[in-house]
Amino acid sequence: QVQLVQSGAEVKKPGASVKVSCKASGYTFTSYGISWVRQAPGQGLEWMGWISAYNGNTNYAQKLQGRVTMTTDTSTSTAYMELRSLRSDDTAVYYCARVSGVLLPFDYWGQGTLVTVSS
């Protein structure tokens, strides 16, 4: 069965960086893309970006351009999202999600990783 298992909660200081991992299993990793979505406390869903696990191509939300980097390690079927220059408003639950195909939505989600930014 398809599973996306994310790394554990993080607490970071303003200005620091965080790197969240998302380990995939139950399918051929390189056949699908991965998107990252975040949700601030009590707020809605915000799409952060997409990475092709096939060739590493990326597309980031304009708002996060320059602060976010998404990568994959095909040897371990793991996707990573790094966010730099953290601010308090980056406090959120971060989700990875499998993109089910070309012009298709997200069919499987990770369990979420809480990132807290606080001095």
Added chain:
Amino acid sequence: EIVMTQSPATLSVSPGERATLSCRASQSVSSNLAWYQQKPGQAPRLLIYGASTRATGIPARFSGSGSGTEFTLTISSLQSEDFAVYYCQQYNNWPPLFTFGPGTKVDIK
């Protein structure tokens, strides 16, 4: 950039009643529209894609309709487990770029 709006923000419904949720796109997204359900403390779950196709395992009481800029999610007879927040999402771009609506909370009347 495509902006998604949803109405109402909150919908109060009694169990067994019908719920109708609306989603609007600022420009046409064809039928590239999905609906997700999210319960507190859980990741979202895909309900509908292609505007009207139920995802695997989704009960028939959930149905979607619309195309272009206007979309509707209907829950024909609300069950206790359906009280949640519902988000629409457009995915009409390549390279992939996704936009979520702000959500509609369905709560118990």
